[in-house]
Amino acid sequence: MTSDLKLLYEGKHICPVCSNNSMWIRQYSYEAPKAGVLLLMVFECESCGYRIRDVKPFEEGKPIKIILKVENEEDLRSILYRSPYANVIIPELGVEALSKEAYQGVITTVEGLLEILLDNMGELCENNGCQDIEKAKKGELPFTLIIEDQSGLSYVESKKASVTQL
Numbered sequence: 001m002t003s004d005l006k007l008l009y010e011g012k013h014i015c016p017v018c019s020n021n022s023m024w025i026r027q028y029s030y031e032a033p034k035a036g037v038l039l040l041m042v043f044e045c046e047s048c049g050y051r052i053r054d055v056k057p058f059e060e061g062k063p064i065k066i067i068l069k070v071e072n073e074e075d076l077r078s079i080l081y082r083s084p085y086a087n088v089i090i091p092e093l094g095v096e097a098l099s100k101e102a103y104q105g106v107i108t109t110v111e112g113l114l115e116i117l118l119d120n121m122g123e124l125c126e127n128n129g130c131q132d133i134e135k136a137k138k139g140e141l142p143f144t145l146i147i148e149d150q151s152g153l154s155y156v157e158s159k160k161a162s163v164t165q166l
Contacts, residue, residue: 005030005040018048029058032081036061036153038105055105057083061152063166068110068145068156076111076139078158086149088113093132093143099150110145110156111137 008027015023028040037058044051070076082088084105088097097117106116114137118130135141147154148166155163 008039015045015048015050017050018045020045020047022047023050032107033155033157038081053104055081055084055107057105057151057153063148063150064152064154065164065166066145066147066149066154066156066161067164068158068161069142070110070136070145071142073139075158075160076109076137078110078156078161079107080110080113080147080156081105081107081154082113082147083149083151083153085151086147086154088117089146089148090136090143091146092141093136095133113145 006029008029010024010026012021013023013025014021023043023045026042028042030038030040032038039056039058041054041056042051043053068075068078082105083099084103085099087099089095095117097120106113108116114133118125118133118137121130121133124130132141136143145156147156150166155161
């Protein structure tokens with residue numbers, strides 16, 4: 001792990017799945033570029049393998065809107081942080097993923113975000129319902145990624161990304 005990562009807490013707890021006292025909980029703080037200090041949480045059970053990872057902001061900023069025209073593989077590899085308070089909209093693909101109370105923040109790439117969206121769509125992808133998202137993920141279909149974040153903490157590391165206040 002990097003030196004920017006600071007362990008805040010580590011302890012064993014009772015696992016909510018198997019009820020054994022074998023759930024390790026670790027909390028770290030991390031200074032992320034443009035997003036500020038993030039709280040990274042890892043829950044892993046040694047007995048049953050249950051695990052959860054979560055990323056939450058320590059502080060909030062002003063509401064922002066990020067727009068990225070995704071046109072090639074370089075754009076798909078752009079690193080992004082979607083805060084737990086951010087909505088993701090991709091008009092060309094008919095995608096609108098709204099933030100929810102239990103939503104976890106995520107650090108990933110644009111391609112990784114599309115994969116997460118596909119994973120969460122479940123039955124909606126049956127009968128080729130997600131064919132356009134699959135094409136976009138492979139770089140075969142250009143699209144516009146819009147992130148609207150009330151916390152102002154989301155970011156996309158790309159010179160092409162524009163950021164405006166909401």
